Amino acid sequence: MSSNNSALEKSGLAIFDLDHTLITGDSDYAWGEYLVETGIVDAETYRKANDQFYHDYLDGTLDIHRYLEFALQPLTQHPLEQLHQWREDFVERKILPLITAKSLELLSAHREQGHYLLIITATNRFVTEPIARHLGVDDLIATDPEQLEGRYTGKVAGIPSFQDGKVARLEQWLADHHQTYSESWFYSDSHNDIPLLERVEHPYAVNPDPTLEKVAAARGWPVISLHD
Numbered sequence: 142m143s144s145n146n147s148a149l150e151k152s153g154l155a156i157f158d159l160d161h162t163l164i165t166g167d168s169d170y171a172w173g174e175y176l177v178e179t180g181i182v183d184a185e186t187y188r189k190a191n192d193q194f195y196h197d198y199l200d201g202t203l204d205i206h207r208y209l210e211f212a213l214q215p216l217t218q219h220p221l222e223q224l225h226q227w228r229e230d231f232v233e234r235k236i237l238p239l240i241t242a243k244s245l246e247l248l249s250a251h252r253e254q255g256h257y258l259l260i261i262t263a264t265n266r267f268v269t270e271p272i273a274r275h276l277g278v279d280d281l282i283a284t285d286p287e288q289l290e291g292r293y294t295g296k297v298a299g300i301p302s303f304q305d306g307k308v309a310r311l312e313q314w315l316a317d318h319h320q321t322y323s324e325s326w327f328y329s330d331s332h333n334d335i336p337l338l339e340r341v342e343h344p345y346a347v348n349p350d351p352t353l354e355k356v357a358a359a360r361g362w363p364v365i366s367l368h369d
Contacts, residue, residue, distance in 0.1 A: 151257035154320060156311070156337075157278070158329035159262040159269060162347045163248075164239040165368055168272060169212065169264040170195045171235045181227065182215055199350070201332060205263070205303045213286050216267060216293035224267070224293075232271050240276070243367040248276060251326070261311055261337070263303035267293070282310050307337045328365075332356065 160167040173191035176182045190211055197203040216224060251258060258278040262269050266283040273281040287298040302310045315321060327334070327341040332352035338344035346357035346364045357364050 151255055151279075153251075153254065153256040153324035153326070154259060154322075155251035155256040156259045156261055156325065156327040156341065157248075158327075158331065158334055158347075159260050159272065160264060161330040162328055162367065163244045163260070163276060164236065164272070165241060166239045167195065167264075168236060168239075168262075168268050171239075172231060172268045173212070175227070175231045175235055176215055179227070181219075198333070201352070203303075205301050205306075206297075209265070209284065209297050209301060210295065213265065213293060213295045213297070216286060217295040221291060228267065228271060232275065236272055237275070241367055241369045243369060245276075247328070247367060248278070252277075256326075259314075261302055261307055263301060263307070263333070280314075282307075282314055304333050305336050307334065308340065311337065329353070338362070 157163050160169065170191060173187065177184045177188050177191075194203065194208045194211065197208075219227075248258060257280075259280050259282065260269070260273045260276070260278050261282040263284055265286050266281070267286055269283045270281060273283075282302050284301040284303065285298040287294045287296040300306045300309050322340055322342060325341040326343040326345065327338055328345045328347045329338060330347050330349055330353065332350055335353065335356060338346075338353075344357075344360075344362045346353050346362050348366050348368060349357055349364060354364065356362070
């Protein structure tokens, strides 16, 4: 997985949300559950906050900056080597069971057509990078945690890729790769991604939430399921 000019050689751009789209759960929430279950964080305090932020996301009321301050804090408290060991275990135990055959088939279909495969997700890069690598996509746009002298600071580097931030991050990516929205697909489950779905040539609602389902029906966007 790399960000390079190979995008110029592809015949189209297939963009995918990650959580509840290519996987059947939420990787950010699952990471929080993993931290609780393994005793890395205080169970009662962390789970209560994690649950509330997750419901805020589903409701469309999430304060992304408050959430990231919470979500990135555990990364500041441990060395990278230990964090990577936990992450490897997390992906094996929590994420691989969430990947369906239909998701892999969709990725394969776009790959066989010569399309460039790009995941864009609000979840931070620490959590999502190994998932994107496992799925075999060409590149990943995620919320980037800031690092300083080999440790996470708990802050965000750049714009979080959430709601309109996804559009801003993607448009910067397109500019960097001399690409446009021409011959582009985007697959998402969430009403939070309507700003980006409106911009691509081929928007798809994947197991959509109720708000996105209504918008997709009104605009004639295809609705598909990637659940087995």
